Amino acid sequence: xxxxxxxxxxxxxxxxxxxxxxxxxxxxxxxxxxxxxxxxxxxxxxxxxxxxxxxxxxxxxxxxxxxxxxxxxxxxxxxxxxxxxxxxxxxxxxxxxxxxxxxxxxxxxxxxxxxxxxxxxxxxxxxxxxxxxxxxxxxxxxxxxxxxxxxxxxxxxxxxxxxxxxxxxxxxxxxxxxxxxxxxxxxxxxxxxxxxxxxxxxxxxxxxxxxxxxxxxxxxxxxxxxxxxxxxxxxxxxxxxxxxxxxxxxxxxxxxxxxxxxxxxxxxxxxxxxxxxxxxxxxxxxxxxxxxxxxxxxxxxxxxxxxxxxxxxxxxxxxxxxxxxxxxxxxxxxxxxxxxxxxxxxxxxxxxxxxxxxxxxxxxxxxxxxxxxxxxxxxxxxxxxxxxxxxxxxxxxxxxxxxxxxxxxxxxxxxxxxxxxxxxxxxxxxxxxxxxxxxxxxxxxxxxxxxxxxxxxxxxxxxxxxxxxxxxxxxxxxxxxxxxxxxxxxxxxxxxxxxxxxxxxxxxxxxxxxxxxxxxxxxxxxxxxxxxxxxxxxxxxxxxxxxxxxxxxxxxxxxxxxxxxxxxxxxxxxxxxxxxxxxxxxxxxxxxxxxxxxxxxxxxxxxxxxxxxxxxxxxxxxxxxxxxxxxxxxxxxxxxxxxxxxxxxxxxxxxxxxxxxxxxxxxxxxxxxxxxxxxxxxxxxxxxxxxxxxxxxxxxxxxxxxxxxxxxxxxxxxxxxxxxxxxxxxxxxxxxxxxxxxxxxxxxxxxxxxxxxxxxxxxxxxxxxxxxxxxxxxxxxxxxxxxxxxxxxxxxxxxxxxxxxxxxxxxxxxxxxxxxxxxxxxxxxxxxxxxxxxxxxxxx
Numbered sequence: 001x002x003x004x005x006x007x008x009x010x011x012x013x014x015x016x017x018x019x020x021x022x023x024x025x026x027x028x029x030x031x032x033x034x035x036x037x038x039x040x041x042x043x044x045x046x047x048x049x050x051x052x053x054x055x056x057x058x059x060x061x062x063x064x065x066x067x068x069x070x071x072x073x074x075x076x077x078x079x080x081x082x083x084x085x086x087x088x089x090x091x092x093x094x095x096x097x098x099x100x101x102x103x104x105x106x107x108x109x110x111x112x113x114x115x116x117x118x119x120x121x122x123x124x125x126x127x128x129x130x131x132x133x134x135x136x137x138x139x140x141x142x143x144x145x146x147x148x149x150x151x152x153x154x155x156x157x158x159x160x161x162x163x164x165x166x167x168x169x170x171x172x173x174x175x176x177x178x179x180x181x182x183x184x185x186x187x188x189x190x191x192x193x194x195x196x197x198x199x200x201x202x203x204x205x206x207x208x209x210x211x212x213x214x215x216x217x218x219x220x221x222x223x224x225x226x227x228x229x230x231x232x233x234x235x236x237x238x239x240x241x242x243x244x245x246x247x248x249x250x251x252x253x254x255x256x257x258x259x260x261x262x263x264x265x266x267x268x269x270x271x272x273x274x275x276x277x278x279x280x281x282x283x284x285x286x287x288x289x290x291x292x293x294x295x296x297x298x299x300x301x302x303x304x305x306x307x308x309x310x311x312x313x314x315x316x317x318x319x320x321x322x323x324x325x326x327x328x329x330x331x332x333x334x335x336x337x338x339x340x341x342x343x344x345x346x347x348x349x350x351x352x353x354x355x356x357x358x359x360x361x362x363x364x365x366x367x368x369x370x371x372x373x374x375x376x377x378x379x380x381x382x383x384x385x386x387x388x389x390x391x392x393x394x395x396x397x398x399x400x401x402x403x404x405x406x407x408x409x410x411x412x413x414x415x416x417x418x419x420x421x422x423x424x425x426x427x428x429x430x431x432x433x434x435x436x437x438x439x440x441x442x443x444x445x446x447x448x449x450x451x452x453x454x455x456x457x458x459x460x461x462x463x464x465x466x467x468x469x470x471x472x473x474x475x476x477x478x479x480x481x482x483x484x485x486x487x488x489x490x491x492x493x494x495x496x497x498x499x500x501x502x503x504x505x506x507x508x509x510x511x512x513x514x515x516x517x518x519x520x521x522x523x524x525x526x527x528x529x530x531x532x533x534x535x536x537x538x539x540x541x542x543x544x545x546x547x548x549x550x551x552x553x554x555x556x557x558x559x560x561x562x563x564x565x566x567x568x569x570x571x572x573x574x575x576x577x578x579x580x581x582x583x584x585x586x587x588x589x590x591x592x593x594x595x596x597x598x599x600x601x602x603x604x605x606x607x608x609x610x611x612x613x614x615x616x617x618x619x620x621x622x623x624x625x626x627x628x629x630x631x632x633x634x635x636x637x638x639x640x641x642x643x644x645x646x647x648x649x650x651x652x653x654x655x656x657x658x659x660x661x662x663x664x665x666x667x668x669x670x671x672x673x674x675x676x677x678x679x680x681x682x683x684x685x686x687x688x689x690x691x692x693x694x695x696x697x698x699x700x701x702x703x704x705x706x707x708x709x710x711x712x713x714x715x716x717x718x719x720x721x722x723x724x725x726x727x728x729x730x731x732x733x734x735x736x737x738x739x740x741x742x743x744x745x746x747x748x749x750x751x752x753x754x755x756x757x758x759x760x761x762x763x764x765x766x767x768x769x770x771x772x773x774x775x776x777x778x779x780x781x782x783x784x785x786x787x788x789x790x791x792x793x794x795x796x797x798x799x800x801x802x803x804x805x806x807x808x809x810x811x812x813x814x815x816x817x818x819x820x821x822x823x824x825x826x827x828x829x830x831x832x833x834x835x836x837x838x839x840x841x842x843x844x
Contacts, residue, residue, distance in 0.1 A: 021074075026363035028074075029081050033367060036082035037374045040089040047094035054090065057083040089374035096207060101149050101163025102190065105213035108800075109187035112215060113153035114165065117229060118180045120146040121237035121331070122173050124244075125268030128618065143173035144268075145223075146211065147184065164210045169217035174241050176223070179231030183224045186217040195593040195822030195839055196626050198531075198633030208375035236328045240264055243329065246492035247485060250503025255510040258286075259503075262478075262510070263485035265289030265330040272621045274514075276660065279460060280527040281520040282449060282467020283474060286513075289330040290385060291339030296482050297326050298343055316347045334369050334376050335385035341365035342389075358393050362386065380459045387455065388448045394549070395447035441472045450565050451545070454538045454572070457530065461632055461661075466526030474513055481509035529661040531632035533572035541568045579607060579635040580844075585830025587710070587736040589766075592630045593818040593839070596772060596796035597650040599627045600743060602734070603634055604710075611642045612732060612743050614654040617796065622683055624657030630823065631662065638663040641707060643732055645745025646725040647673050649680040656687035666694045668704060670716050670730045673697075698730070710735045715747065715755050726771065727751035733761065737832035740765035742786055747771070752778045756785040763787035766826050766834060768794060773804040773817070783811045790836055792824055793817040 021028055036054075043050055057079055065076035104112065127142040145167040152161040167184055176182065190213045191206045206212075217223060244260050248269075251259040257269035267287040278284040285292065301322040305315040320343075327340045342361055349356040366386060369376045376382045446468045457463050484506035492499035520526060541564075548561050582588055582605050592599040597616030603609045614627050631639075639662050644652050658664070667688060674685055674695065688695065696704060699718045704711065715731035729745030740761035747755060747770040767788035771777045772795035783791075791813045793799045799819045808815045814836070816824050821838035828834055837844060 024357065024359050024363070026360045026367065028078060030363040030366040030370075032078040032081040033085035033370050034377055036085035036087075037089045037370060037377050039082075040086035040093075041378070043090075047090055050090040051087060054083040054087040057086075085370060085374065088371070092374055096210065096212070099163035099212055100161050101152070101165060101212045104152055104154075104161065105165075105188050105190035107190065107192055109189040109216060111186075112188035113183065113185050114147070114149050114161070114188070114215060115151040115158065115181065115183045115226065116147040116149040116165070117231075118145055118176055118178050118182065119148045119164075119231065119233070121178060121233060121240055122176050123266065123268055124172055124174065126271070127170055128620065139171040141170075141172045143167075143169045143171060143176075145169070145173065145176060145182075146209070147182070150181075163212040165213045165215050166206070166211050167215050167217060167223070169220060169223060171220045173220065173223070176225075177231075177237050178233035179229045180225055181227035181229065183226050184215055184217060185222040186215040188213055188215045190214075193840070195818075196630050197590070197823060197839060197844065198629035198631075199626060200629070204375070204378060208373060208379055240266075240329050240331075242493070243489045246489050246496075246499055247503070247506075250488050250492070250499050251485070251507040251510065252504075255507040255514075258510045258514070259481070259485050259488075259506055261287045262289075262293070262482055263489065265293075265333060265336075272623060277517050277521045279462055280464055280529075281470050281517050282456075282464035282527075283470055283517055283520075284460075286474075286478065288335065288381060289333060290335040291342070291389065292478075293330075293482060294323065294326060294336055294339040294343065296479055297486060298323060300483055300486060312350070316351055320344060320347055334379065334382045337369060337372075338362075338365040338382075338385055338389070341368060359390075362389060362393070380455065384452055384455060387452055391448050391451045392444055395444060438472065441475065442468060445469075445471045453565075454533070454541045454568070457572070458532045458535060458538045461532055461628070462527060462529055464527040466520045466523045470516065470520040473516055477509050477513045477516070481506050481513060484509060530573070530637060531576040531635050533576045537568070537572055537575060541572075544568075577635045577637055579603070580633075582827075583829060585737065587734060587741070587828050589734075589741055589826045590630055590634075591768070591792050591794050591818055591824040591826070592626055593822045594626050594654075594794070595819070596798070598645070598745070598768075598772070598794045599630075599654070600768070600794070601627070601630050601634065601636075603636075608640045609634065609636045609638070611639055611658070613645050613651040613745065614642065614658055615649060615651045616654065617650045619649070619653045620680075622653060622656035622687070624654035624661070627654055627658060628661055631658075636662065638665070640665050641704070642667045643730060643743075644669045644673060645731075645743075646670060646729045647676045647678050647681060648725060648746060649678070651745065652684055653680055655684045659687045659691040659693065664691065664693050666696055666704075668696050668698055668730070670728055671697045671699055671718075671720070673725075676725075714742075714758055715744070715751060717754060721750055721754055723748070723750050729770075731755055736828040737830050738762055739828050739832045739834060740786075741826065741828065742767045742788070744768060744770045744782070747782075748774075748777050752782055756781055760785055760787070764789040764832075764834075766790045766792065766828070766836075767813070768792050769804075769808055772796070773799045773808065775801075775803055775807060779807050780810065783808070783813070787811065788813045790814045790816065790826065790834060792826065793819075795819055 040050060040054070043053075045053070061076045061079035061083065064072050064079065067073070123144040125142050125144065127138055127140055147165050147167050149161045149163050149165055151158040165188070167186070191203050191211065193203065194201050243264050244266060247259040247263060248256040257271065258274070260269050261267040265288065270287060275284070275287065278286060298319055301319050302315070305318050310318060323340050323343045327336050330336055341364060345356055345361045345364065369382065449464070449468050453463060484502045487502035488499050488506055491502055544564055545561060548557055548564070582603065584605050586605050588603050590601040592601060594616035597619070598613040599615070600612040601609070602612065609631070611627070611631075614624060616626075639658075642655070642658070642664055644655075644667065674681060674688070698704060698713050699716055700713060702713050704713075712733045712735070713730065714733050716728040720728055726746040726748045727750055729747045729751060731745065731747060732743040734741040734743075742761065742765065744755070744767075752770070765786065765788050767782070767786050767790070769779070769791050770782065773793035788811075791808045793804065793808070793815065795817065796819050798804075799817050804817070805815045816836060816838060818824055822840040823838070825837045825839075825844060826834065
């Protein structure tokens with residue numbers, strides 16, 4: 001009878017998820033809180049209406065709780081938590097939206113005088129203008145201050161003003177600390193919406209930080225100290241500043257920036273090229289202090305406690321103090337706070353000698369972070385942090401079969417294997433242990449990479465396969481560098497002269513890491529830059545993955561998840577790289593808003609994508625951020641050609657960034673452009689050589705092999721004419737539907753006279769205003785010659801002057817300025833109809 005019942009028991013499917021929710025109540029509450037916040041964020045109602053809505057949900061929860069059934073009481077608790085979370089988010093949103101600083105900050109910077117208290121440690125970063133040739137007098141550093149405003153000057157009087165602003169000032173303001181009350185003279189503007197298609201909206205990022213506006217300050221003397229108050233962050237900021245200086249001093253010029261980012265989380269010192277390398281190798285988490293960093297610090301603290309023979313109670317207190325101090329010094333970032341909660345619960349379990357439940361502990365951390373700031377729910381760093389930890393919890397769990405007898409047999413076999421291994425030689429055992437450790441680390445790294453790919457892809461436009469191995473290889477170097485970096489700081493506090501040795505060792509470790517990352521970034525097919533998949537597809541991916549966890553943890557469900565990852569990636573790639581539809585015979589040109597500069601993304605109805613110029617003023621790092629976003633928005637991964645008009649940096653300095661992210665068939669330039677002795681052309685030539693892109697030089701009436709027949713070159717002539725580079729700009733003409741699109745670069749006399757000697761194009765076309773609409777150009781002659789129906793001005797602040805519009809609309813043409821309306825899309829149809837849309841007014 002027992003045998004029969006035992007066999008029946010083995011045949012009966014096991015339900016490992018049957019008692020999941022009773023064992024993980026905090027997970028249910030965390031999901032409820034996140035749901036309440038998400039729903040409230042999606043409501044476009046006033047605060048009073050939302051409050052009434054959530055109040056009704058809370059009343060309903062109280063009514064349900066009166067019922068005797070346990071299930072009903074659980075539902076009531078879930079609804080109550082969701083209503084409280086939604087109401088909390090609504091209150092925070094209402095407080096942010098109604099801050100009075102919003103009434104004074106406009107879309108464009110205006111002079112302002114503000115008083116307030118510094119409430120965060122000052123951030124020091126490299127000044128992007130310091131390398132600009134015309135601004136050599138600029139400090140190489142820039143300070144960013146977060147200020148809780150109290151008063152703003154209106155006329156001759158100060159008025160109360162509530163809100164928070166970000167003060168950006170040239171120079172180092174390390175001496176300004178939280179609690180300082182200051183008066184700031186600068187240019188105030190609110191945080192604005194994106195001005196280009198595909199561009200990340202930074203308003204939610206600043207919203208999470210509680211920042212409403214930005215005020216730019218030209219000189220340190222425009223910031224006056226007028227008082228001081230006590231602030232908890234003041235001593236912490238002092239410690240963080242001293243720690244940063246110790247690391248910069250003792251780890252060397254080449255490693256100092258990475259050391260500061262790795263040890264205390266101040267990543268603003270790291271140059272854009274290094275950030276790109278970390279991103280494509282899947283090691284960007286090194287720049288953001290996270291739970292991994294805290295775990296290493298806690299291990300070091302535990303070793304110290306063991307060496308000093310602390311009793312259990314003292315060891316727990318010591319670890320908790322180190323945990324709290326490190327969390328505070330690194331800025332209290334959500335990933336570190338999440339890890340701090342895990343460490344705190346672990347220490348409590350050791351103190352009370354009670355086991356911990358990892359999922360419950362992780363859920364408690366989520367609830368605390370949402371209580372501190374509901375906007376943490378929408379922060380990609382927080383999402384990736386919890387996603388990685390949850391994946392590590394789950395991928396380390398053993399697969400459970402549907403038979404108790406089979407599970408018992410597996411356990412017996414594992415014990416037998418352990419017994420056999422104990423009889424082997426020491427070297428064999430060590431070798432086996434090392435191999436198993438490496439295999440386990442690769443497995444964990446692969447699981448985290450696979451699960452985080454959709455979110456990383458959607459947010460950062462990159463897929464990194466090489467990260468699976470790179471993170472494993474870097475792990476011992478990370479431990480070494482962080483340990484030496486912490487030792488540099490601690491020893492430096494006690495005896496500054498002795499900090500040189502650990503600082504040197506930290507620098508050596510970081511140099512090794514930098515070399516490994518550089519090699520990993522060059523691995524063929526190791527990473528891909530791609531357009532982002534739709535947000536809804538990312539949500540579907542994670543919903544299916546979560547749903548699969550409610551099945552038994554069998555091999556079948558595991559294989560389902562593996563297959564789902566592959567299927568989703570193929571489908572997402574197809575959706576991401578499919579260009580938005582364009583009518584047959586239509587030609588499209590998008591003038592990207594790059595400030596003072598030029599970049600025009602062009603495509604036709606058969607899928608060809610071209611770029612005319614790619615640069616902007618004060619872009620010494622070769623960044624192509626806005627241009628990348630515009631290209632990815634049309635599903636581009638390859639460019640058929642890049643046309644460069646002339647050797648002014650604001651027309652070509654984004655080439656290095658573009659070539660890192662897109663395959664380019666050819667670069668078309670006027671004669672001798674790339675050979676000119678311009679400092680800015682050096683990285684451009686190196687980038688072109690590294691990408692092995694064909695360069696074609698063209699002039700008036702040149703034919704470009706394999707290029708669209710509607711393209712023609714009108715200028716410059718074969719022999720360079722007198723004047724500067726502007727006069728010899730490459731003028732591109734595109735014909736479609738009997739209308740013409742003219743792109744003249746920075747053309748100016750005597751080049752203008754040479755151009756208008758050509759046959760006139762058909763009237764009613766589109767003209768890009770030469771030289772960003774400069775008032776010094778010969779506008780009347782080129783307008784009379786081309787007779788455009790629409791004029792596009794790609795420019796910055798100066799292009800917004802009324803005089804520019806007055807100069808360009810003399811012939812009755814419509815004038816559109818990117819600095820006013822954002823990116824401008826022009827479509828010329830097969831029938832010659834012209835459609836002009838702006839991103840700010842009618843986004844597409």
